[in-house]
Amino acid sequence: xxxxxxxxRYVLKRLFxxxxxxxxIVVLNFxxxxxxxxxxxxxxxxxxxxxxxxxxxxxxxKFGLDKPLVVQLGVYLKNVxxxxxxxxxxxxxxxxxxxxxxxxxxxxxxxxxILLAVGFGIVLGLVAxxxxxxxxxxxxxxxxxxxxxxxxxxxxxxxxxxxxxxxxWFPTSGMENFAMFYEGWDRVLDIAHHLVLPTITLSLFYxxxxxxxxxxxxxxxxxxxxVTTARAKGVTERRIVFVHVLRNALLPVVTMAGVQVxxxxxxxxxxxxxxxxxxxGMLAFxxxxxxxxxLLLGIFLLSAILVVxxxxxxxxIYSTLDPRIEMA
Amino acid sequence: MQxxxxxxxxxxxxxxxxxxxxxxxxxISAPLFFPADPFSLAGQSMSPPGANGFLLGSDSLGRDVAAxxxxxxxxxxxxxxxxxxxxxxxxxxxxxxxxxxxxxxxNLLMRTxxxxxxxxxxxxxxxxxxxxxxxxxxxxxxxxxxxxxxxARLVRGEFLSLRNREFVQACHTLGMGxxxxxxxxxxxxxxSPIIVIGSLMVATAILIExxxxxxxxxxxxxMSWGFQIGAGRTLLRSAWWVCTFPGIAILLTVLAINLxxxxxxxxxxxxxxxxx
Numbered sequence: 001x002x003x004x005x006x007x008x009r010y011v012l013k014r015l016f017x018x019x020x021x022x023x024x025i026v027v028l029n030f031x032x033x034x035x036x037x038x039x040x041x042x043x044x045x046x047x048x049x050x051x052x053x054x055x056x057x058x059x060x061x062k063f064g065l066d067k068p069l070v071v072q073l074g075v076y077l078k079n080v081x082x083x084x085x086x087x088x089x090x091x092x093x094x095x096x097x098x099x100x101x102x103x104x105x106x107x108x109x110x111x112x113x114i115l116l117a118v119g120f121g122i123v124l125g126l127v128a129x130x131x132x133x134x135x136x137x138x139x140x141x142x143x144x145x146x147x148x149x150x151x152x153x154x155x156x157x158x159x160x161x162x163x164x165x166x167x168x169w170f171p172t173s174g175m176e177n178f179a180m181f182y183e184g185w186d187r188v189l190d191i192a193h194h195l196v197l198p199t200i201t202l203s204l205f206y207x208x209x210x211x212x213x214x215x216x217x218x219x220x221x222x223x224x225x226x227v228t229t230a231r232a233k234g235v236t237e238r239r240i241v242f243v244h245v246l247r248n249a250l251l252p253v254v255t256m257a258g259v260q261v262x263x264x265x266x267x268x269x270x271x272x273x274x275x276x277x278x279x280x281g282m283l284a285f286x287x288x289x290x291x292x293x294x295l296l297l298g299i300f301l302l303s304a305i306l307v308v309x310x311x312x313x314x315x316x317i318y319s320t321l322d323p324r325i326e327m328a
Numbered sequence: 329m330q331x332x333x334x335x336x337x338x339x340x341x342x343x344x345x346x347x348x349x350x351x352x353x354x355x356i357s358a359p360l361f362f363p364a365d366p367f368s369l370a371g372q373s374m375s376p377p378g379a380n381g382f383l384l385g386s387d388s389l390g391r392d393v394a395a396x397x398x399x400x401x402x403x404x405x406x407x408x409x410x411x412x413x414x415x416x417x418x419x420x421x422x423x424x425x426x427x428x429x430x431x432x433x434x435n436l437l438m439r440t441x442x443x444x445x446x447x448x449x450x451x452x453x454x455x456x457x458x459x460x461x462x463x464x465x466x467x468x469x470x471x472x473x474x475x476x477x478x479x480a481r482l483v484r485g486e487f488l489s490l491r492n493r494e495f496v497q498a499c500h501t502l503g504m505g506x507x508x509x510x511x512x513x514x515x516x517x518x519x520s521p522i523i524v525i526g527s528l529m530v531a532t533a534i535l536i537e538x539x540x541x542x543x544x545x546x547x548x549x550x551m552s553w554g555f556q557i558g559a560g561r562t563l564l565r566s567a568w569w570v571c572t573f574p575g576i577a578i579l580l581t582v583l584a585i586n587l588x589x590x591x592x593x594x595x596x597x598x599x600x601x602x603x604x
Contacts, residue, residue, distance in 0.1 A: 021442065021443055021446055024439075024443050025446070025447065028443075028447075032455060032459060036459045145583065145587075146583065149579055149582035149586055150575075150579050150582075151535055151538050151542070151554075151578050151579070153538075153539065153542045153554075153557065153558075154557060154571070157557065157561055157571050157575070158571075158575070160564060161564055161568050165564065165565055259445075262446060262447065262449065263449065263450070265448040265451060266449060266450025267450070269451060269454065270450075270539055270542070270543070273543065284451065284454070285543060288458055288544070288545070291458075296454075296455060300448070300451050300452065303451060304446055307446050307448060308446055
């Protein structure tokens, strides 16, 4: 009872700590919007072809763009709280609706990427650490070093050249084959087939990161006293690695997975635009081309909030996994 | 000389240094070997590597891929170095103030860096360049803006641990001013970690720059590797070489810088070796 109360309090505390960060990001977003040349009225006038200065002034008054900056900021904050992120004139749709439509593909891509990167990273790190300074360790380290230095978009393009164009194993772009009108499991399989190359591309960099981290973490744990104790008790090496060391070495990797979500979103802009994956990243790429700043800022805001949320969740999972974490 | 001994003990770092020197030489000799504008039509379009006098082929507009790579080397190195210099400059000032004075400044800085760690940095860089319009300056600013917090955190930590040491107290007793103590006494003592983080940041900056240029956010007047790949992606089916070679150039450069950075790390601060 007592501990569950403490956990609730910890969660609430972390939640309150997240609020100022989200607030700061919203304010930052507002000022970025101010920095940009021209306002919504300029865009509207541009879309319409021509507008008289009087009409534009009238529009500005209507949208509240003639008010002092502080008032405008207040209005913007209120709008964001009401999930109103403005209007995309290019798509003729509210930004929040557009983002909502594209959210699922990105979530799918990111989830599969995290699973692949963390899963393989843990395995490779484990293999490297258990065969320290053997050829396995060297090969894995070189692999990590190279993937760490490769630009994501280039990897994506090269995978397309080899596996799509030359071997024909995977589709070059998109999320599903609309022309086939797949339904049910066929559709799921079709999407999974399209998902393979983007996931591999996006996960490579993080795979390198988690491999290095896992290797270092395993090595650090291997020198701890409890390992010596286990060995003295006559526990087999295999059992020491898999039961004792592995569990403890996993914790930093889990934390890192949370911290990296922000970078993952940046990477997904590139990967989605390479594979025409219809998610938020692709939307950002389109917004960039159409000079649709409202939309771009909306995506930016949402992804920042997503990072805060994921970090919060990771913290909570972490505190459940490891009771030693200070919850006071 | 002890530095060199420690550095050369790391063989991959020495290899990285040679690659880096080669790329640097390529960058400064580009106008010599490829005097023409890399954007200009140099001959038959879509020539495969080796054909029509193109070492690495040409793209759909007949631009020489090799010339683009040679000229692009300058862009990548320049932007990587400039952005890192700006980021280190800002980061050192902020970190030094926060670590030395503590209190409100420190609090403010830590909250700011926390916010920066939350923001998806590549997306932020995209936004900044899009708002400022693509140019060398805006790209350098954008990369510096997303990179300085890491330096600031590092410098703050160093200043925090050094500010109460005896030699600093001795300076206070001698009546030295704060600025002189910070710049002349404390800063030289934390140069090594700054150099290491700076060298690794150049690599990251080059990757960010190539990503921006790939998305069409490069300076339109300057040849860069990211731009070449972005322009060549529609030709993947018919001319694989347009995308392939600039990518190898990025890979080699970033790899070389990372290796040198690790070598510097080993040579300058053995105690930092297990970090990162």
